[in-house]
Amino acid sequence: MKLSLLLRDVNYTGSFQDGDVTDVTDNSNAVTAGSVFVCVKGAHSDGHDFAAGALAQGAAAVVVSRPLGLPHEILVDNPREAYALMCKNLYGRACDELTLVGITGTNGKSTTSALLGELLVASGERVGAIGTLGNRVGDRVFPTALTTPGPHEMHRLFRMMVDEGIRICLVEATSQALDQCRLAGVRFKVGIFTNLTQDHLDYHGSIEEYRRCKKKLFYQCELPLINRDDESAAYMLADLPVRAYTYGRQGADFTAENIRLEPESVTYTLCGETIDYAAPGDFSVYNSLAAVSCMTLLGYPLHGTAQAMASAHTLKGRLEILDADAPFVIVIDYAHTPDGLEKALTAVRGFTPGRVFVVFGCGGDRDRTKRPKMGRLAADLSDVAVVTTDNPRTEDPDVILKEILIGTVGSKAEVVTIRDRTDAIRYALTKAKAGDTVLLAGKGHETYQIIGTERVHYDEREVVRKILAEGKGN
Secondary structure (H helix, E strand, O other), X not given: OEHHHHOOOOOEEOOOOXXXXXXXXXXXXXXXXXEEEEOOEOOOOEHHHHHHHHHHOOOOEEEEOXXXXXXXXXXXXXXXXXXXXHHHHHOOOHHHHOEEEEEEOOOOHHHHHHHHHHHHHHOOOOEEEEOOOOEEEOOEXXXXXXXXOOHXXXXXXXXXXXXXXXXXXXXXXXXXXXHXXXXXXXXXXXXXXXXXXXXXHHHHOOHHHHHXXXXXXXXXXXXXXXXXXXXOHHXXXXXXXXXXXXXXXXXXXXXXXXXXXXXXXXXXXXXXXXXEEOOOOHHHHHHHHHHHHHHHHOOOOHHHHHHHHOOOOOOOOOOEEOOOOOOOEEEEEOOOOHHHHHHHHHHHHHHOOOOEEEEEOOOOOOOOOHHHHHHHHHHHHOOEEEEOOOOOEOOOHHHHHHHHHHHHOOOOOEEEEOOOHHHHHHHHHHHOOOOOEEEEEOOOOOOEEEEOOEEEEOOHHHHHHHHHHHHXXX
């Protein structure tokens, strides 16, 4: 590709000799002869410090945000934005050939995306997806370390989708990705806002900044679709350049009426059609309503969508009821925020005649202010709260546990602290009796623990099976 084509839509200054380039990267270790190196300033290093070395390695040009006095230097205001646009050009602007749906919010992104995917497939579409549970191109799934990948990987995936005849792609758009311009140059047909509660304040610093970054998605989409019942709805709807649509319980463009919350499902009517979704909890109304509303905005008949929703599956790790040989119910959920934990416990309480046990922790090297809040919620909404580890990373697990326990002071629930997560699960499974429910919160779909800087295999489904087998003497 010619360098001039790689720079399409990029606002830059500086002269360069137009010629063929082989790649573009923001990783100095990935520079090869003929590639372009973009100098991005990160949390721990500044790409500008490696610009001269990149040229010495054979880079055709370096993209900088301040003059360095180097040859083949291209000056831009925002290297992150420039890098995203260059990656788009590198892969032939494939995203422009796709109908893209972006989904942002604290909770519900993955479930809404999965539901949308099922509904679209039931309508005869082949679907691509980018998100927490992996990047999907048709029937192939590629593991990912980031919910919203970097521009190079993302546009490579878009190219694969287009080449395989896929027309629609669902993208989970995180606040960090929006802040870091990973989605610059990507236009969405529909942009969905699920909700906003406390999370990622270790990165954003304040809930206001977190909210501002989320809203960026709706300046990049044709049809914003906003959860009207969320406290941040008015902020998200204000001053948008296009007409926005809403969903919710009342006064919305897509209003769920006659809502019934059953122990294992939700049912409501939307524009005269009955929507049945086999997942419990009030939040399941919102997840399904977002998906169905989006299908309508995309032009699919509501009647067919309602029929498809009746057979939609629940998502792994989202109120996942384990098929276990036990007299009590065992549920795994990804709840790792105060709002997520509250919703999961409320849903579980709704179908539990006996006691509710919850095993949970809080991640290390992350927002510390949510720890006592989650401790309080667990103690208020359960009968037995077992506080344990959940991805402690490089923090001392005992410090994390102490900060969680601050919120449990004065609670009526039995609060137990067991540092080892397997021992904590064993305690809950040993104490639970018929009619009880054990909620394992925080891991969800994850099959690992992050201890220090190492990912250690840890699948709670395997742990539960082993503990139950031990109890039977196997």
